[in-house]
Amino acid sequence: PPGVEKVALEYGFPHAVSTQQLAEGLGDGVLPKYIQAAVGDGVRWDKGGLGGKEAMQAQKRVRMRVDAVFAMADSRNWGRDIQLLCDILASDGSYERTRVAEQQIPLYYCNPDFHFPNEYHLPRISSGAFQTALNAVYRQMTGRDLKYSYFGKPHVVQYRYIEKMLRAQAARLGFDDVGPIFAIGDNPAADVRGARNAGAPWMSVLVRTGCFKGEGNDTTDPADFVVDNVLQAVQLALRGGRPEDGDADAAAAAAAAWFYRGGR
Numbered sequence: 001p002p003g004v005e006k007v008a009l010e011y012g013f014p015h016a017v018s019t020q021q022l023a024e025g026l027g028d029g030v031l032p033k034y035i036q037a038a039v040g041d042g043v044r045w046d047k048g049g050l051g052g053k054e055a056m057q058a059q060k061r062v063r064m065r066v067d068a069v070f071a072m073a074d075s076r077n078w079g080r081d082i083q084l085l086c087d088i089l090a091s092d093g094s095y096e097r098t099r100v101a102e103q104q105i106p107l108y109y110c111n112p113d114f115h116f117p118n119e120y121h122l123p124r125i126s127s128g129a130f131q132t133a134l135n136a137v138y139r140q141m142t143g144r145d146l147k148y149s150y151f152g153k154p155h156v157v158q159y160r161y162i163e164k165m166l167r168a169q170a171a172r173l174g175f176d177d178v179g180p181i182f183a184i185g186d187n188p189a190a191d192v193r194g195a196r197n198a199g200a201p202w203m204s205v206l207v208r209t210g211c212f213k214g215e216g217n218d219t220t221d222p223a224d225f226v227v228d229n230v231l232q233a234v235q236l237a238l239r240g241g242r243p244e245d246g247d248a249d250a251a252a253a254a255a256a257a258w259f260y261r262g263g264r
Contacts, residue, residue, distance in 0.1 A: 004073050013070075017061045019081045025062030031080055066093040069107045075130045082137050090142050107148040112155070113190050117210035153185075154194035159202060182237040184230065186210025188221035196221070203241060205233045 008016030023031060066088050075081045085107075091097040093105050114128035131148075138146040151157055166178045179201030185191020186207050195204035206212055206223035207230055217226050225241070227233050236243075 007072065008070065015061050015064055017064075019075075019077075019084050022062055022084050023080055031083055063095050065095070066091075066105055069105060071107070071109045071111075071127065071131065073111075074127050078130060078133060081130075082134050085134060086138050086141055089138060089146065103144065103147050107146065109148055109150050109152070111152045112150050113153070113187065115211065117186065123211050153187075153190040154197050156194075156198050159183075159194065159198035163201070180241055182233070182241070184233040184237070186212050188212055188218035188223065192218065192221040192223045195224075205236060207233050 005016045005018040005021060017025075069085060069088060087097045089103060089105050089107060090099055091105070092100050109127070109131055111127040112131065113126045114132075115123035116126045117123050135146045135148075138144070163178070163181070166181065170176075170178045180203045181201050182203050182205050183191060183195035183198075184205045184207060186209050188206060188211070192204040192206055195202040203225070204223040205225045205227060206218060208214070208226070208228050209230065212218055217223060225233075225236055227236060
């Protein structure tokens with residue numbers, strides 16, 4: 001989306017270029033006509049958020065060697081982005097996009113969620129669906145499986161970072177440690193699976209407000225707790241995972257879940 005290259009710059013990547021900028025900077029013919037006609041959100045060098053010195057710098061970056069690809073946000077134009085990314089990922093990263101026998105350019109996905117809830121009554125496809133499409137087209141084009149690294153739920157890296165930050169905050173407040181940590185979410189494949197992959201001190205709380213709206217628990221990625229809404233999830237966390245008074249069955253389930261996950 002527009003502005004993603006500025007986000008990358010703030011993250012410390014001084015030569016970041018978006019696919020919008022590539023589409024504009026590489027000129028006519030880089031995209032098939034049916035895709036070119038659909039690029040209505042592209043950044044023009046003389047308008048649309050970049051101008052003057054910034055535009056000149058972006059034009060120079062377009063011609064630089066590509067060292068890595070980061071999929072940081074949902075694609076606004078799948079045809080454009082798949083075409084440009086396959087060109088890069090099947091090449092040595094040079095401006096000429098010289099083809100190579102093995103993948104040389106690393107690819108990093110930051111959000112593997114396949115779908116998400118919105119006001120429509122069925123979940124809508126998201127970044128993970130685009131990744132599935134890119135992987136399939138690359139495979140068809142090169143005969144090779146695309147190599148990539150994932151960040152974001154359900155992968156563990158961000159859970160470990162959060163633990164590190166929470167433990168540092170706890171130490172500043174005079175506490176020895178933290179736990180349990182409640183991961184609240186509506187997507188079993190992302191939120192629940194991520195917390196379970198992370199293990200103790202994480203505990204998963206599934207809410208029936210988004211992707212999951214069923215009775216009971218999810219059968220594929222069962223959560224430690226299932227509640228109707230976020231308020232109930234927060235109340236559960238504030239009680240330390242303990243059920244409301246008088247719910248003996250829930251108390252036994254909470255204790256079993258905590259010890260099963262390696263809690264103390």
